[in-house]
Amino acid sequence: MKTGIIGAGSMGTGIAQLAAFHGHKVVILDRSPEAIQRSKNSLLKILNRMAEKGKISDADAKAIFGRIHFVEKIASFSDCELVIEAIIEDEGIKKDLFRELETVVSDKCILATNTSSLSVSSLASACKNPGRFIGLHFFNPPFLMKLVEVIPALQTDEEVTKTSTSWIEGMGHMPVKAKDTPGFIVNRIARPFYGEALRILDEGLADAATIDWAMTEIGGFRMGPFTLMDYIGNDVNFTVTETVYNAFFQDPRYKPSFTQQRLALAGFLGRKSGRGYYDYRDGAQNPEPDKNREKGEYIFNRILTMLINEAADALHFNVANRDDIDTAMKYGVNYPKGLLKWADEIGIATCVKNMDELTDLYREDRYRCSPLLRNMTTENKTFYGD
Numbered sequence: 001m002k003t004g005i006i007g008a009g010s011m012g013t014g015i016a017q018l019a020a021f022h023g024h025k026v027v028i029l030d031r032s033p034e035a036i037q038r039s040k041n042s043l044l045k046i047l048n049r050m051a052e053k054g055k056i057s058d059a060d061a062k063a064i065f066g067r068i069h070f071v072e073k074i075a076s077f078s079d080c081e082l083v084i085e086a087i088i089e090d091e092g093i094k095k096d097l098f099r100e101l102e103t104v105v106s107d108k109c110i111l112a113t114n115t116s117s118l119s120v121s122s123l124a125s126a127c128k129n130p131g132r133f134i135g136l137h138f139f140n141p142p143f144l145m146k147l148v149e150v151i152p153a154l155q156t157d158e159e160v161t162k163t164s165t166s167w168i169e170g171m172g173h174m175p176v177k178a179k180d181t182p183g184f185i186v187n188r189i190a191r192p193f194y195g196e197a198l199r200i201l202d203e204g205l206a207d208a209a210t211i212d213w214a215m216t217e218i219g220g221f222r223m224g225p226f227t228l229m230d231y232i233g234n235d236v237n238f239t240v241t242e243t244v245y246n247a248f249f250q251d252p253r254y255k256p257s258f259t260q261q262r263l264a265l266a267g268f269l270g271r272k273s274g275r276g277y278y279d280y281r282d283g284a285q286n287p288e289p290d291k292n293r294e295k296g297e298y299i300f301n302r303i304l305t306m307l308i309n310e311a312a313d314a315l316h317f318n319v320a321n322r323d324d325i326d327t328a329m330k331y332g333v334n335y336p337k338g339l340l341k342w343a344d345e346i347g348i349a350t351c352v353k354n355m356d357e358l359t360d361l362y363r364e365d366r367y368r369c370s371p372l373l374r375n376m377t378t379e380n381k382t383f384y385g386d
């Protein structure tokens, strides 16, 4: 399938690598010559490293790179069967691009966006033929992260969803289908991992090192929330939270934290700036966690319950089906288990009790229990039971 990619930044370059690796011919365009050069350099470096490690032969590396054509004019996309946009996250600029693309591609060409936060249906509305439009949300780095959220717009033709899903499966990646709602699956359900950790920190219940310890050592997560936020960047992570919060019309569940906002404003962005929740400068001493087991269990249970509640609510509102929700969290953010499976293990009644305890304490809408969990308790149901 001849694939066009617009935007040769980290996502566009990674998607090009993936498609070319699986035999697709790729054309890629960026408005910045520097970005093109960086993209070429990074592809060569990655492919050479794969060859050095014996994962592919030198000939394969050459052939993969040979399938990627860097172009300067949008007219070069005329015979593409699929074009994926991975440019700057700006609705107006993306819409202009799709309007222009439609003047050069064939009627059958599928147009896709890799947007993380914009409405796919809104972007589709810029097209004369919105039925050909779809969201294909890859994770970073796209070659290694196997999950792809497939987000049909309200306007998308069923055939376009099917063809896009097969294209992803053909490359050994895992498509999950998500409704066009803020944050899709992963960026919505993962919010409490950061938000509830920040809330616990803000209330002075524990420091960042202790919360991270609880989530990794007791919870089995690969990275604690503060280590992860420092890795993602407090500016980027804050913006995602703020965008989801506003997209949900200020639902208090997604309320951003002043602590993270202040860190971002101060330039304490995390690893990339040398300082965030932790200090990464040479010789810096970071606090040790307080390894009090009881406190750790409280922190882990509270954050996990909030994550489960969010996953259950996403199912309740048909954002995705049960299996896709669990797959998305395992492969999009490497959670140790699917959250709905985890809910069954803990017991749905326990999840409801934990939520109700938080509601009783705080009396905030943020802690409302998903009606799905409550109904399941009444009916004695589990997510995976017959």
Ligand SMILES: NC(=O)c1ccc[n+]([C@@H]2O[C@H](COP(=O)([O-])OP(=O)(O)OC[C@H]3O[C@@H](n4cnc5c(N)ncnc54)[C@H](O)[C@@H]3O)[C@@H](O)[C@H]2O)c1
Binding pocket: 006, 007, 008, 009, 010, 011, 012, 029, 030, 031, 032, 035, 085, 086, 087, 088, 089, 090, 093, 097, 114, 115, 116, 117, 137, 138, 139, 140
């Ligand atoms: N970085 C991530 O983790 C991630 C994950 C999933 C989705 N996304 C989404 O993917 C998209 C790209 O993100 P990124 O991280 O690769 O960004 P990036 O900044 O690394 O790359 C964007 C590239 O697009 C180019 N560009 C901007 N406007 C253009 C235009 N009009 N025409 C052609 N090229 C243009 C820029 O020069 C730049 O090279 C965004 O929509 C983002 O929300 C990002």
